[in-house]
Amino acid sequence: MELKQNIKIAVDAIVFGYADNKLNVLLIKQKYGVLKNKWALVGGFVKDDETLNDAVNRELHEEAGIKVNYLEQLYTFGDDLDRDPRFRVISVAYFALVNSTKLVLKADTDAEDARWFPLDELPALAFDHQSILQTAQKRLQSKLTYQPVGFDLLPKEFLFSELETLYCTILEKEIDRRNFRKKILSFGIVEETEKFGNKKSGRPAKLFKFNGLKYNKLAQEGFLFDINFA
């Protein structure tokens, strides 16, 4: 009874990036194997002597050449026995955020191609990656309201209007500018810099930055980041 198990374990990463007021997902098209010429999430099999975390980071590096700002375990998909046509695979999915604006994707060892796709222009995906992606999108939406993960999708210094648009875009709702600014500033974890953005038109706007250390300190003392708007 003990050792007859023949199940493979993989990790997959849903990497979200944000650019041009759009939420993007990182997909790759592999050179070899069953996945040849199909778009898929970054991912692969776990090595015997490597942690799940190391496996994801390795795949992210090998297949797309990136380091992410935020990474957490999302869900383990293992109820679909025919997920992978080759053999039973259980996939531990991870959820990752990057500031994609200036991110250069280099298709490295395993990948033939790596590209950002806006969420509303997705190609057909391999396996059950479509449904994994939906789970991830829901997670992102809810995380946004109770953890300061939005900043991981923006450059270190950003305009308030960018932060606001990010929230509107991802949560798919309108947000009142004044109330949003008031609320965010009331937390005391976003600071004004001396610099200004470089938009072409309109009144110049100050750049802001997120103070992660301060957030951690406050969070330990019981502070709860929380944004909820009608």
Place this chain on the structure above:
Amino acid sequence: MELKQNIKIAVDAIVFGYADNKLNVLLIKQKYGVLKNKWALVGGFVKDDETLNDAVNRELHEEAGIKVNYLEQLYTFGDDLDRDPRFRVISVAYFALVNSTKLVLKADTDAEDARWFPLDELPALAFDHQSILQTAQKRLQSKLTYQPVGFDLLPKEFLFSELETLYCTILEKEIDRRNFRKKILSFGIVEETEKFGNKKSGRPAKLFKFNGLKYNKLAQEGFLFDINFA
């Protein structure tokens, strides 16, 4: 590179029960193997042709003879390479709730013994089960505030005071009786019955029941269960 993987995949269940104003956890002591004479979570290896969900339910049945009221995936523990001394094991942990008051545990095929332990009187646990348990406890605490999972720990009909004590116990804080009752009743998902509890002393109290169908309907319309008290 493809198929040399030698990792075993297991499921474990953290089953919480509630009785006598205490939160309990279901632990088992196995007959055979490395786990002989050690208390551990219900769990075991996944079969090749069985979903993760089926695996957990099977183990719950085989090792403790129970059906749970609530079951959800908790987290996949796979970063500790030496978790199991025999070989690399990745464990998908599930989180389960039962009304344990009248639950008869029958040690079935695999288990030598199955018992409820109050959270503050735990024995030493096998593997990394102690830390899995802590993750589960945190999950329970937070779930309690944004999903009506408390009802899954109580009998179908319960006293308001029982519900309140359950919240106090699990969240480890004092709650104002009037505010609590007002809040819960305002949701409209808990209904008065005609029956009364059978406490020995004090004024007789009505039994209430949770209307799950109504909750589901409301939840679909955007209703959010939410309990937060200082």
Place this chain on the structure above:
DNA sequence: ACAAAAGTGTTAATCTTACACCCATGT
């Protein structure tokens, strides 16, 4: 001068918190 985006305050409504006394039963 006009277009474009940034910046800013107030008020009404709602929700949350704090708090204490009477009620129905068993002994």
Place this chain on the structure above:
DNA sequence: ACATGGGTGTAAGATTAACACTTTTGT
């Protein structure tokens, strides 16, 4: 009559929601 737990309302304070005009720059 007393002990035990059940049941109830209100007022002050905090938070949220709704709402529109002025400012600064480039063209």
